[in-house]
Amino acid sequence: MHTAHPAAALRAYEQPTSWRERLAARVDRWSTSPALYRWAMSSLLTRWVVRRRSAQLFGCMAGFVHSQVLLACVRLRLLETLLESPRTLAELAAQTGMPASSLQRLLDSAVSLRLVNRRGGGRYGLGALGAPVAAHAGIRDMVEHNATLYEDLRDPLALLREPNQTQMHTYWPYTPGQAAPTPTGSSSFSRYSSLMATSQRFVIDELLAAYPYADHQRVLDVGGGMGGWISALAQQHPHLQCALFDLPPVAALAAEQLRQKGLSERVSTHGGSFTTDALPTGADLVTLVRVAHDHADATVLTVLRAIFASLPLGGTLLLAEPMANEEGLSPTDPYFHFYLMAMGAGQLRTPQALSALMETAGFTHIELAPSPMPLHAQILVGRKSRHRATAS
Ligand SMILES: C[S@@+](CC[C@H](N)C(=O)[O-])C[C@H]1O[C@@H](n2cnc3c(N)ncnc32)[C@H](O)[C@@H]1O
Numbered sequence: 001m002h003t004a005h006p007a008a009a010l011r012a013y014e015q016p017t018s019w020r021e022r023l024a025a026r027v028d029r030w031s032t033s034p035a036l037y038r039w040a041m042s043s044l045l046t047r048w049v050v051r052r053r054s055a056q057l058f059g060c061m062a063g064f065v066h067s068q069v070l071l072a073c074v075r076l077r078l079l080e081t082l083l084e085s086p087r088t089l090a091e092l093a094a095q096t097g098m099p100a101s102s103l104q105r106l107l108d109s110a111v112s113l114r115l116v117n118r119r120g121g122g123r124y125g126l127g128a129l130g131a132p133v134a135a136h137a138g139i140r141d142m143v144e145h146n147a148t149l150y151e152d153l154r155d156p157l158a159l160l161r162e163p164n165q166t167q168m169h170t171y172w173p174y175t176p177g178q179a180a181p182t183p184t185g186s187s188s189f190s191r192y193s194s195l196m197a198t199s200q201r202f203v204i205d206e207l208l209a210a211y212p213y214a215d216h217q218r219v220l221d222v223g224g225g226m227g228g229w230i231s232a233l234a235q236q237h238p239h240l241q242c243a244l245f246d247l248p249p250v251a252a253l254a255a256e257q258l259r260q261k262g263l264s265e266r267v268s269t270h271g272g273s274f275t276t277d278a279l280p281t282g283a284d285l286v287t288l289v290r291v292a293h294d295h296a297d298a299t300v301l302t303v304l305r306a307i308f309a310s311l312p313l314g315g316t317l318l319l320a321e322p323m324a325n326e327e328g329l330s331p332t333d334p335y336f337h338f339y340l341m342a343m344g345a346g347q348l349r350t351p352q353a354l355s356a357l358m359e360t361a362g363f364t365h366i367e368l369a370p371s372p373m374p375l376h377a378q379i380l381v382g383r384k385s386r387h388r389a390t391a392s
Pocket of ligand 1: 174193196197200203222223224225226245246247250272273274275288289290291294
């Protein structure tokens with residue numbers, strides 16, 4: 001990695017090459033001056049800006065504590081308890097076995113984070129942000145799973161230096177450098193597949209709302225996990241014939257889930273690897289949900305080319321996953337950047353970067369479908385043009 005020498009960096013800073021950089025350099029000096037701070041605090045209007053920025057910076061510093069407050073609430077099943085009915089401190093202390101004095105601090109913190117709120121008679125109830133956590137096991141599972149990520153993040157510099165020496169890396173058995181799956185190793189496939197199944201619920205609702213599936217006849221879901229998405233699609237659109245492709249241990253788990261839902265006739269399962277095996281043909285719509293971001297560009301291109309080859313002329317690819325904000329200003333981006341780095345070869349990409357990969361694989365007419373909740377996933381749709389039979 002190239003690191004500029006501080007003196008060289010300073011020279012570059014002192015010799016701005018454009019008016020934009022000269023202006024930015026002035027603003028940097030100006031905004032770090034103690035005189036500006038004193039001046040800004042003296043006026044009502046500018047004081048508001050300073051307060052807002054200070055609160056934002058404090059949020060950056062305190063984010064770890066916030067996530068630990070949430071984790072403690074989840075581990076104590078506090079929010080589910082408050083969903084049943086509001087409780088007093090004494091009742092909660094008796095129920096959780098925690099000393100009342102420390103539980104009081106957790107509750108005060110949870111109130112300020114709006115996970116919990118204060119009700120009459122000294123009782124605590126469910127807060128606005130606590131309600132979805134109490135209602136969705138998928139969120140609670142992710143909060144618990146994040147504890148592994150945060151262990152890896154204890155020393156952020158060590159993670160940046162050696163991103164493959166992480167617990168997250170071993171959690172995901174298909175990341176590069178992992179041993180081939182063994183019969184005992186296959187339990188790691190069911191572990192991550194169950195986590196994906198619970199967290200997929202939010203994405204499913206968006207996918208169902210965002211695209212007109214009635215125009216298609218056969219759908220193949222690549223990297224479909226335990227089949228939550230393809231089952232929901234088959235149930236919502238009874239005219240569709242569906243198929244799921246995933247690694248053999250995961251495809252076997254999906255087959256069992258589909259059997260239990262009575263969908264085996266309408267949804268076939270196929271075990272294989274999209275890096276080495278051809279995909280089943282016959283589908284006029286292929287979906288790739290939360291898969292590309294797990295992999296390096298070269299692997300994503302291999303998958304996209306395999307999908308392109310499997311589609312008929314006029315066929316469609318729908319790719320959905322969390323995507324980076326083009327201006328780099330989304331508060332959710334840091335989470336995905338670090339998660340995917342700790343996981344292995346993956347990457348959070350902008351819609352533009354993913355569109356470029358799709359285009360390289362041969363897709364045309366690529367567009368971003370409107371997504372009501374881009375936090376969970378944004379949706380790109382591309383076509384295998386009838387006028388261009390071969391990929392570049
Ligand atoms: C992050 S999970 C997403 C699962 C599901 N689409 C969802 O949104 O919940 C990625 C999926 O890709 C599958 N996968 C990873 N590498 C694969 C490969 N080489 N061939 C086929 N599937 C693969 C994994 O087994 C896993 O089910």
